[in-house]
Amino acid sequence: MISDNQQxxxxxxxxxxxxxxxEDFREIFFKHATLSRIDAPQPICDxxxxxSHLALVLEGTARVYKLGENGREITLYRIGPxxxxxxxxxxxxxxxxxxxxxxxxxxxxxxxxxTAEVKRWTNQFTVWRNxxxxxxxxxxxxxxxxxxxxxxxxxxxxxxxxxxxxxTSIGDDDIKITHQAIASDLGTSREVISRILKDFEHQGLxxxxxxxxxxxDAQGLAxxxxxx
Numbered sequence: 001m002i003s004d005n006q007q008x009x010x011x012x013x014x015x016x017x018x019x020x021x022x023e024d025f026r027e028i029f030f031k032h033a034t035l036s037r038i039d040a041p042q043p044i045c046d047x048x049x050x051x052s053h054l055a056l057v058l059e060g061t062a063r064v065y066k067l068g069e070n071g072r073e074i075t076l077y078r079i080g081p082x083x084x085x086x087x088x089x090x091x092x093x094x095x096x097x098x099x100x101x102x103x104x105x106x107x108x109x110x111x112x113x114x115t116a117e118v119k120r121w122t123n124q125f126t127v128w129r130n131x132x133x134x135x136x137x138x139x140x141x142x143x144x145x146x147x148x149x150x151x152x153x154x155x156x157x158x159x160x161x162x163x164x165x166x167x168t169s170i171g172d173d174d175i176k177i178t179h180q181a182i183a184s185d186l187g188t189s190r191e192v193i194s195r196i197l198k199d200f201e202h203q204g205l206x207x208x209x210x211x212x213x214x215x216x217d218a219q220g221l222a223x224x225x226x227x228x
Contacts (some may be wrong), residue, residue: 002111011111014058014082017131025125036112044102051091051098053112057085060071060108065184066100072148074187077142086139089132092118117228149204150187158186160224163206163215174217200224 002008008030012018018026036055039042044062045051062079064087079085091098092115121128149158162185166175179197185192197213200206205221207214215221 002033002035004228011058014198015056015131017127021125021127025121025127028121028178032117033111033113036108036110038104038108038110040107042104044104044108045088045098045100046212047099047101048097051088052115054084054088054092054118055108055110055112057081057109058109060104060110061106062102062108063105064100065103072189073184074146075185076104076146077139084135086136086143089118089135093122093132115171146187155186155188155192156199156223159193159196159204160200160221162186163213164221164225166217167218172211173218176212177216178211 008026011030012026018029021029025156033056038060041061044055047067057079059081063087064076064079064085065073066076067073075226077086085098085102087098087102090096114147123129159182162182163175166177167173180190182197183193183221186193197206197208200221201208203220205215205217205224207216
C-alpha cells in the first residue's frame with residue numbers, strides 16, 4: 001500500500017492512465033500497489049517462469065531479450081521510467097509462461113501489482129484495460145521493428161542507426177558500450193560488430209576504444225543508414 005500523498009502525486013504525474021482515472025480507481029490502485037527495488041545487474045525474470053506481478057517502472061532500466069540456441073542474444077526492447085513490460089502483461093492475461101529473459105540494467109524502483117489484481121482490474125476498469133491494451137499494442141510495434149531490422153536490413157546500416165540513436169538518447173558523442181553489448185542489441189555476433197566498427201573507424205566516422213565508441217561524423221553515419 002502506498003499512502004504518502006507527495007509520492008502518490010509524483011506517481012500520478014508519471015503515468016497517463018492514472019491522470020485519466022477517477023478517484024475510486026486511484027484509491028484501489030494505491031491500496032494494492034507496493035514499491036520494489038532491484039539492483040543492477042540482477043535478473044528479473046527467466047524464460048519459462050510464471051509471472052506473479054506486473055511492474056510499472058518509476059526509475060531505472062530493464063532489458064528484455066531472447067537467447068538463441070547458439071548462445072547469441074537479441075534485445076527485444078528496454079523498459080524505462082513510466083513504462084511496463086508487454087510480455088509480462090500478455091503472460092498474465094493469457095496465463096502462459098514468460099517467453100524471454102529480463103535483466104536490470106540500471107537500478108530499478110517500480111510499482112508492483114499482483115497478478116490477481118491485474119486480471120481483476122482488466123475486467124472491471126476501463127481505464128486500466130485501455131492501459132494494458134495500449135501497452136501491448138505499442139510494444140508489439142517495437143518487437144515487429146526488431147524482426148524487420150534483423151530480417152531485411154544490412155547489419156552495417158543497422159549499426160550506423162544504432163550508434164546515432166544511442167548518441168542522441170544520451171546527448172553525447174561518447175557512447176560507453178562494449179562490442180558484445182551492441183551485438184546483443186542488434187542480434188548478431190561480437191566479431192561482426194567489431195569488424196564493422198573497425199571499417200567505420202578507418203572511414204573516420206567513429207573512434208573506438210575499450211568500452212566506448214566516439215562519434216566523429218554523425219552526417220557520415222546518417223548517410224551509411226541509406227547506403228546501397
